[in-house]
Amino acid sequence: MCFLLCVCFIFASCLLHTQDVIAATINGNPTEANISSACGLPPQPDHGAYTEAPYPAAFPPGLDIKILEYTCFPPYRLVGKSPIFCNNGQWTGTFPTCKLFCKLARYYDMDFRCLVSEDPADGYTKCDYLIPSGAKVQPFCKVHYYSRVPLNIMTCVNRTWDYMPDTCRPECGTVIPKGTPLMSGGRPAKHGELPWHVGVYYKKNKPYEQICGGSIISRKVVLSAAHCFWKLEAMEPPCRYAVQAGKLFRDWNDEQDEEVQQRDVIDIKIPPHYRGVQTNFQYDLAIVILEKSLFFKMLVQPVCLDFGPEMDKRHLKPGSMGKVAGWGYTSEAGEPSPYLKVADLPSVGIQQCLNETSFAFKVYITVDKICAGYTNGTATVCKGDSGGGLSFPEQENGVTKYYLRGIVSTAPADGLTCNTITLTTFTHVASHNNFIKSYFENSDRLGFRHLNAKMIAFYNDTSVCFD
Structure with a gap:
C-alpha cells in the first residue's frame, strides 16, 4: 500500500496535466484507444533486470500506465532512478543502467571533483562516495596542503582506479608576513x-x-x-x-x-x-x-x-x-x-x-x-x-x-x-x-x-x- 501511495504521489502531476488521459476517461470508464497500450517495454538492462509493478489500485482502471522496478546483479549497482513510469507512451526520465563502481575515499588532505564530460573544459561537479565505471575524477589538494607532482585525472575502470595519487603534503614552515602583534630580549x-x-x-x-x-x-x-x-x-x-x-x-x-x-x-x-x-x-x-x-x-x-x-x-x-x-x-x-x-x-x-x-x-x-x-x-x-x-x-x-x-x-x-x-x-x-x-x-x-x-x-x- 505504501508503494502504491508513493507512486500515486509522484505520478499525480503527470496525470493531472495529460489531456489525452482526461479525454479518454469519461465517468471513470476508459475508451478503446486507452486500452491498447502505447508503453512498449524496453530491453532488460545488462547485468540486471526489471520487473513490472502491479497496476496502482488508486488510479482509475484502464489507464495506459506502466511502472518498472530495476535491480542489478552484485557487484553491479544501479545508475539512475528506480522505479520509472510510463504514461500514454511517454517514459519519465532515462532508463537506469547497471555499472560497476569505484569507492572514493575521504581524505583530510585531498578532495575530488568529478568531470561533467570527457572534456575538462565542460566543468566539474561534486563527487559522491561511489563513482560509476568510466567516470573521471580530478584530485586536488586542500588548503594548506600541496603535491610535489601534478595530480592527474583518475578514471574508474571495473571497480578499480586506473591510478591513485600520492597523498598531499602539509604546507610546512610558512609564516604569515603580516599580523596583529600580541624570552628575555625577545x-x-x-x-x-x-x-x-x-x-x-x-x-x-x-x-x-x-x-x-x-x-x-x-x-x-x-x-x-x-x-x-x-x-x-x-x-x-x-x-x-x-x-x-x-x-x-x-x-x-x-x-x-x-x-x-x-x-x-x-x-x-x-x-x-x-x-x-x-x-x-x-x-x-x-x-x-x-x-x-x-x-x-x-x-x-x-x-x-x-x-x-x-x-x-x-x-x-x-x-x-x-x-x-x-x-x-x-x-x-x-x-x-x-x-x-x-x-x-x-x-x-x-x-x-x-x-x-x-x-x-x-x-x-x-x-x-x-x-x-x-x-x-x-x-x-x-x-x-x-x-x-x-x-x-x-x-x-x-x-x-x-x-x-x-x-x-x-x-x-x-x-x-x-x-x-x-x-x-x-x-x-x-x-x-x-x-x-x-x-x-x-x-x-x-x-x-x-x-x-x-x-x-x-x-x-x-x-x-x-x-
Missing part, C-alpha cells in the same frame, strides 16, 4: 608567526600549568625536549600532559586566544639512553603523540623537517639566524611572559660554544648538541622555553620556509630562572633522524603509525593520572 610574536609552536601543559592543577614548548611535525606528533617529561629519574605518564596549538597567550584558558586547538597527550617516546642529568642531558628529545589529530589551518601548521646534511650544514653555519619562541621568563628575576615571544638567535659553532661557556657547563655540550644565542644579553631562552624549536629559513620557489634544526635543551644555571649572558644548547634534530623516522611508516610523508592496544591501555590507566 619581541612579541605576531599572529601566526610561528604556527608550528605549541605550549606543553602539566595537568596537576587547574588551570593547567605551561611548562614547555614544542614543534608540530605532523597532525598527531609534536617534537619537544625529554626533560620536560622527566621527573625523579623516570618519565611521567603521558596522561599528565596536554598541548595547545595556535596559541599566543600563556594561560591555558586565556579568552584572548580565539582559534586554539587543545589536545591531550596519549604517548611520549624518548631515546632509551636518556637519563637526564645522569647522561648530561644527551638525547634530550621527545616525540609527543597527541590523542586526536590537529586540523591544519592558518594558525596551526607544521614546521619543515629535512635530515639532509647539506641543508643542515648551511643552516647551522656560524652567524646564521634562527627563530625560537616561548612563554619563558622575561628577565633574570622576572616572571613568565603572558604572551608568546620570539627571539632571533645566531648559530654558534661548537668550538666557540665551548670557549664561551663555564667549565661546569661544558659537559652538557654533548655530541648531539648545537649552540645558539648571545653572550651580551641581547636575547636568550629561559625557564619555560624548553622544548621549543630553533628553526632556520630556506627559500623555495620564492617562498620562505622554516626548517627545524634544534630543540631547546639546557643553559648554564646561576641560581636564577634566566641567565641572559650565556649561550643555549639545543638538541640537534638531525642527530636523531633514525629515532624520529623509526616511529613513522613513511618518513617522506611523516604518516604516524597507528597506536597499538598496549599504548591505549596505558593511557587509559587513570591510576597513574591526576584526579
Whole structure:
C-alpha cells in the first residue's frame, strides 16, 4: 500500500496535466484507444533486470500506465532512478543502467571533483562516495596542503582506479608576513608567526600549568625536549600532559586566544639512553603523540623537517639566524611572559660554544648538541622555553620556509630562572633522524603509525593520572 501511495504521489502531476488521459476517461470508464497500450517495454538492462509493478489500485482502471522496478546483479549497482513510469507512451526520465563502481575515499588532505564530460573544459561537479565505471575524477589538494607532482585525472575502470595519487603534503614552515602583534630580549610574536609552536601543559592543577614548548611535525606528533617529561629519574605518564596549538597567550584558558586547538597527550617516546642529568642531558628529545589529530589551518601548521646534511650544514653555519619562541621568563628575576615571544638567535659553532661557556657547563655540550644565542644579553631562552624549536629559513620557489634544526635543551644555571649572558644548547634534530623516522611508516610523508592496544591501555590507566 505504501508503494502504491508513493507512486500515486509522484505520478499525480503527470496525470493531472495529460489531456489525452482526461479525454479518454469519461465517468471513470476508459475508451478503446486507452486500452491498447502505447508503453512498449524496453530491453532488460545488462547485468540486471526489471520487473513490472502491479497496476496502482488508486488510479482509475484502464489507464495506459506502466511502472518498472530495476535491480542489478552484485557487484553491479544501479545508475539512475528506480522505479520509472510510463504514461500514454511517454517514459519519465532515462532508463537506469547497471555499472560497476569505484569507492572514493575521504581524505583530510585531498578532495575530488568529478568531470561533467570527457572534456575538462565542460566543468566539474561534486563527487559522491561511489563513482560509476568510466567516470573521471580530478584530485586536488586542500588548503594548506600541496603535491610535489601534478595530480592527474583518475578514471574508474571495473571497480578499480586506473591510478591513485600520492597523498598531499602539509604546507610546512610558512609564516604569515603580516599580523596583529600580541624570552628575555625577545619581541612579541605576531599572529601566526610561528604556527608550528605549541605550549606543553602539566595537568596537576587547574588551570593547567605551561611548562614547555614544542614543534608540530605532523597532525598527531609534536617534537619537544625529554626533560620536560622527566621527573625523579623516570618519565611521567603521558596522561599528565596536554598541548595547545595556535596559541599566543600563556594561560591555558586565556579568552584572548580565539582559534586554539587543545589536545591531550596519549604517548611520549624518548631515546632509551636518556637519563637526564645522569647522561648530561644527551638525547634530550621527545616525540609527543597527541590523542586526536590537529586540523591544519592558518594558525596551526607544521614546521619543515629535512635530515639532509647539506641543508643542515648551511643552516647551522656560524652567524646564521634562527627563530625560537616561548612563554619563558622575561628577565633574570622576572616572571613568565603572558604572551608568546620570539627571539632571533645566531648559530654558534661548537668550538666557540665551548670557549664561551663555564667549565661546569661544558659537559652538557654533548655530541648531539648545537649552540645558539648571545653572550651580551641581547636575547636568550629561559625557564619555560624548553622544548621549543630553533628553526632556520630556506627559500623555495620564492617562498620562505622554516626548517627545524634544534630543540631547546639546557643553559648554564646561576641560581636564577634566566641567565641572559650565556649561550643555549639545543638538541640537534638531525642527530636523531633514525629515532624520529623509526616511529613513522613513511618518513617522506611523516604518516604516524597507528597506536597499538598496549599504548591505549596505558593511557587509559587513570591510576597513574591526576584526579
